[in-house]
Amino acid sequence: MHFVEAKGILTGRGGFYGMNIYRGCTHGCIYCDSRSLCYRFTHPFEDVEVKRNAPELLEKALRAKRRPCMIGTGSMSDPYMHCEEKLRLTRRCLQIILENGFGASIQTKSDRILQDLDLLDKINRSAKCVVQMTLTTYDDALCRILEPNVCSTKRRIEVLKELQKRQIPTLVWLTPILPFLNDTEENITAILNECAEAGVKGVIDFGMGLTLRDGDREYYYAALDRHFPGMKERYISRYGNAYELPSPHAEELTEIFQRLCKKYGMLSRPEDCFRFARELPEREAQLSMW
Secondary structure (H helix, E strand, O other): OEEEOOOOOEEEEOOEEEEOOEEOOOOOOOOOHHHOHHHOOOOOOOOOEEEOOHHHHHHHHHHOOOOOOEEEEOOOOOOOOOOHHHHOHHHHHHHHHHHOOOEEEEEEOOHHHHHHHHHHHHHHHHOOEEEEEEOOOOOHHHHHHHOOOOOOHHHHHHHHHHHHHOOOOEEEEOOOOOOOOOOOHHHHHHHHHHHHHOOOOEEEOOOOEEEOOOOHHHHHHHHHHHHOOOHHHHHHHHHOOOOEEEOOOHHHHHHHHHHHHHHHOOEOOHHHHHHHHHOOOOHHHHHHHO
């Protein structure tokens, strides 16, 4: 990793702002879109760029806001990757969010988020906290190939249940679904059943497939060659150089997804999930809601 002095930390406008404390990632997920050339990384992806002045920038920015809102993190780089273990910049930013009366919406794959459970609980009680957890592959052996340097799906489900005990609302990203690898009824059903048991508010799906851009396509195909010989050729034969790669079973899997979400009372439209994650209710409405 390497350190930089950032000029700003928040992006967005209106009632929701996002921040990325880190740039790059060490989780090693073979399908990661953030590797795409369009994001213009000037350093190796695993050489994580650390915005060491992020807490100071955040505090200054929040004090300048007229009204509290939700602050999101994790859309580009996981705030709980390995370097957070030592640096604790995410924790410092959460403390600032709490002290200034803002809400937090955090997207992660890591059980390290439980290190900050005390702060998440306090933010949720004083404003609102939403944790968004990515679950793609119920089978742990396959998960270790697809997402090699992060905790298993089973462990992430345990995290969701710990958050449920604290009444901290959660969303799940059921994406990407990789053609010929995890695009099965058994996988989708197992994950959604666990989501229901963990009291997940909503599940985000973008059509039961994945997207590949220049940069992440090459990384993904190299991983397929290592772990699934012949699979790259199967992809190229079916999809060519396409950006969107829907599963051959997308229609059936989407029907299962929608049916189970409806059965369990979970949000299933991305726009509804995003609205829940990004809207901070008025104080009076918030008190009645919780």
